[in-house]
Amino acid sequence: MEIKVxxxxxxxxxxxxxxxxxxxxxxxxxxxxLMSSPGSGKTTLLENTITLLQADFRIGVIEGDLQTTIDxxxxxxxxxxxxxxxxxxxxxxxxxxxxxxxKNLALNEIxxxxxxxxxxxxxxxxxxxxxxxxxxxxSIAEGDDKPIKYxxxxxxxxxxxxxxxxxxxxxxxxxxRARQDATQINPAIEIFEISCKTGRxxxxxxxxxxxxxxx
Amino acid sequence: MEIKVxxxxxxxxxxxxxxxxxxxxxxxxxxxxLMSSPGSGKTTLLENTITLLQADFRIGVIEGDLQTTIDxxxxxxxxxxxxxxxxxxxxxxxxxxxxxxxKNLALNEIxxxxxxxxxxxxxxxxxxxxxxxxxxxxSIAEGDDKPIKYxxxxxxxxxxxxxxxxxxxxxxxxxxRARQDATQINPAIEIFEISCKTGRxxxxxxxxxxxxxxx
Numbered sequence: 001m002e003i004k005v006x007x008x009x010x011x012x013x014x015x016x017x018x019x020x021x022x023x024x025x026x027x028x029x030x031x032x033x034l035m036s037s038p039g040s041g042k043t044t045l046l047e048n049t050i051t052l053l054q055a056d057f058r059i060g061v062i063e064g065d066l067q068t069t070i071d072x073x074x075x076x077x078x079x080x081x082x083x084x085x086x087x088x089x090x091x092x093x094x095x096x097x098x099x100x101x102x103k104n105l106a107l108n109e110i111x112x113x114x115x116x117x118x119x120x121x122x123x124x125x126x127x128x129x130x131x132x133x134x135x136x137x138x139s140i141a142e143g144d145d146k147p148i149k150y151x152x153x154x155x156x157x158x159x160x161x162x163x164x165x166x167x168x169x170x171x172x173x174x175x176x177r178a179r180q181d182a183t184q185i186n187p188a189i190e191i192f193e194i195s196c197k198t199g200r201x202x203x204x205x206x207x208x209x210x211x212x213x214x215x
Numbered sequence: 216m217e218i219k220v221x222x223x224x225x226x227x228x229x230x231x232x233x234x235x236x237x238x239x240x241x242x243x244x245x246x247x248x249l250m251s252s253p254g255s256g257k258t259t260l261l262e263n264t265i266t267l268l269q270a271d272f273r274i275g276v277i278e279g280d281l282q283t284t285i286d287x288x289x290x291x292x293x294x295x296x297x298x299x300x301x302x303x304x305x306x307x308x309x310x311x312x313x314x315x316x317x318k319n320l321a322l323n324e325i326x327x328x329x330x331x332x333x334x335x336x337x338x339x340x341x342x343x344x345x346x347x348x349x350x351x352x353x354s355i356a357e358g359d360d361k362p363i364k365y366x367x368x369x370x371x372x373x374x375x376x377x378x379x380x381x382x383x384x385x386x387x388x389x390x391x392r393a394r395q396d397a398t399q400i401n402p403a404i405e406i407f408e409i410s411c412k413t414g415r416x417x418x419x420x421x422x423x424x425x426x427x428x429x430x
Contacts, residue, residue, distance in 0.1 A: 089367060141382065
């Protein structure tokens with residue numbers, strides 16, 4: 001009898017992520033992995049983004065949560081395909097969870113697939129899902145020191161969205177510090193400043209998405 | 216040659232946590248484990264709490280972070296003993312990390328020990344550190360759906376502190392919903408509503424701490 005021990009969980013994950021990526025690319029689906037702390041506004045950003053883009057693109061969403069279908073229900077109201085992954089307490093999505101979720105989506109009918117990760121600024125950074133782009137959110141309420149304190153997720157991201165910009169006037173959040181720290185960790189990171197409450201910055205973010213879908 | 220495989224990491228952790236707890240209790244130290252998402256205000260709450268209590272109690276702090284000593288430096292300005300744990304990317308504190316940190320503290324000169332966990336609403340909930348009380352923070356900016364979406368940390372907590380109460384008037388956070396969901400998950404949880412900006416609720420929280428130290 002032979003017992004095989006999986007010594008490299010991350011390597012196994014990356015192999016499945018590669019298969020996911022191939023499936024996305026073959027079906028001309030742009031896949032975006034959304035990561036942040038709990039309550040940074042991932043679902044609210046999605047609701048606003050979908051509303052602005054759904055006339056032009058076919059959008060799908062995979063929702064990751066420990067349990068509950070609260071976020072998926074919010075997205076479903078926009079009449080787009082959504083699949084809920086419940087990790088049963090697990091602190092991040094992985095490529096295999098996404099692979100199983102994708103079976104419930106018609107990839108050939110989707111242009112833009114958002115994968116909303118579990119709210120966690122640490123663990124999701126280590127797990128590739130097969131996405132083309134990684135987007136990390138940081139809300140004004142969380143404080144400007146988060147890029148330097150949680151660098152991995154910012155190092156691996158293509159985009160940083162600073163959310164809840166409407167809270168800036170009464171906050172001690174220093175935009176210049178957050179931008180500088182994030183850029184020092186990751187010089188290629190693109191930064192958007194957004195308030196879903198006022199609408200600020202949503203057009204620039206959606207323009208960036210339009211460009212990516214066309215690529 | 217024998218290779219021992221640790222099949223139950225959590226059980227091993229709990230054994231060390233029990234040793235920590237014995238050391239704390241023997242030295243008449245009340246140990247508090249502070250948990251929350253990144254940016255909920257753990258360090259700010261600590262700064263305010265220490266300022267209010269340090270005339271009456273000898274306070275010590277263990278700071279948990281992935282890297283950096285930003286939080287420990289903030290606490291050190293209050294002239295109390297502080298030990299930094301850097302988890303090198305690890306997403307939670309565990310009992311062994313705390314056990315090593317405690318070696319740098321004179322427990323017999325401390326009445327009240329705060330252990331600030333890594334900012335993460337998921338993983339820290341699973342790891343006992345040897346604490347007497349568990350306190351979870353939830354900021355108004357994070358949204359009222361967090362207790363139901365991340366139940367484990369609320370289920371295991373003695374206290375819920377709703378922070379950044381000053382943000383409530385312009386927010387859609389429903390206090391009643393958060394309180395009801397938290398209480399449904401954990402009927403024994405005590406709830407404080409605090410704003411470190413206005414000072415609201417700090418006295419009640421500090422009174423609770425005074426009671427606990429006396430017990």
